[in-house]
Amino acid sequence: MLTVSKLNTTDKDFNQQLDALLSWESVSNHEVLHTVQHVISDIRQRGDDALIDYTNKFDRVSVSSMSELTIEAQGLADAAARIPAAQLEALKQAAERIERYHNKQVSESWQYTEADGTLLGQKITPMDRVGLYVPGGTAPLASSVLMNALPAKVAGVPEVVMVTPAPDGKVSDFTLAAAHVAGINRVFLVGGAQAIAALAYGTQTVAACDKIVGPGNIFVATAKREVFGKVGIDMIAGPSEIMVVSDGTTPASWLAEDMFSQAEHDTDAQSILVTTSAEHLAEVEAAMVEQVQTHPRKEIILTSLKDRGALILAQSEEEMIELINRIAPEHLELSVAEPQKMAQQVRHAGAIFMGKYTAESLGDYCAGPNHVLPTSGTARFSSPLGVYDFQKRSSLIMVSEEGGDTLGKIAAELARGEQLEAHARSAECRVKK
Structure with missing residues (x-):
């Protein structure tokens, strides 16, 4: 049975209800932190041996050398050849669009000379090596491979490596094919905090990286926070989020699927819809009740909506805009008649999807802009992943x-x-x- 919180901005306790709904701490309890610190220390001391031991234990495999956990470029090409031709073509088309968009972000070095001959400027240099973490859960996240690796490649990073766990020795050909399309140099079949430690400090086989990007569970997120300073990281990401603002002109059945598109990620994902029409709100809820029954990940969706979802009735467009900037959502759908006009008033959002035909899921896969976005309100001070995250700036001074x-x-x-x-x-x- 679908249950989702229904809030009204006129409720006396609305602010408290919204604060409770938005509350999220992505990392970490003391037990997790203690475990992660031990793993990092062990990797630093024993290198490959520790990495193999943890992989055998947590991924239920039996390997004796890192060569068994390493896939080079030819192996990635072989995986690409094994997937259906339509999937490979879709990966290539998405990669082309993502690369074209990110080419617009490339910064160039510059300098100028003052009247007395003093030269000042800025030199742009790509990082030497970047590590990408890809979860090994129930959904093969090929899109995350493209979104994380391609900006680094566009930035000019010469070496991008990927780590991903292979539970029971199984790894998705779809994910490996995405690595091939994105030009990743090699893949290590390791995961968890031990993979993050290996990327940060290096082992006999895994070279230390300058930056680590990509999502992961609480152990991965905690490890990224622990190694920050030794290496750069993209962000400590929370669960995926969507905020849909609707004026009632988009079919309720479409908006129901938009809400589900985030809720199906995991039970902590958040889906919020805001409108000024009580009738429209009821139509969306009815569509959600009916349509959820056909979803393979129905139980995940239902739990997500029950625990963290909301349908909010606002009193005016101005109030909806206030809510947008208060929530600072990762994904913001402006499903209204004049979305570009409304977007001008948005100060805090990871990505803004404008108009009834712009489903957030198009941005997840192939529109072009990056889908690695700030979560948990951090869009107030941070931005989507981009080429600039893989380029360094050095000041030039010659007096x-x-x-x-x-x-x-x-x-x-x-x-x-x-x-x-x-x-x-x-x-x-x-x-x-």
């Missing part, structure tokens, strides 16, 4: 003789104001006597 005289006097004065005499004297060495 001329005349500039050394001018800047040296300014710097010396400021340094003495900070009581840093060595700084002042260093600057004054360049001042003309």
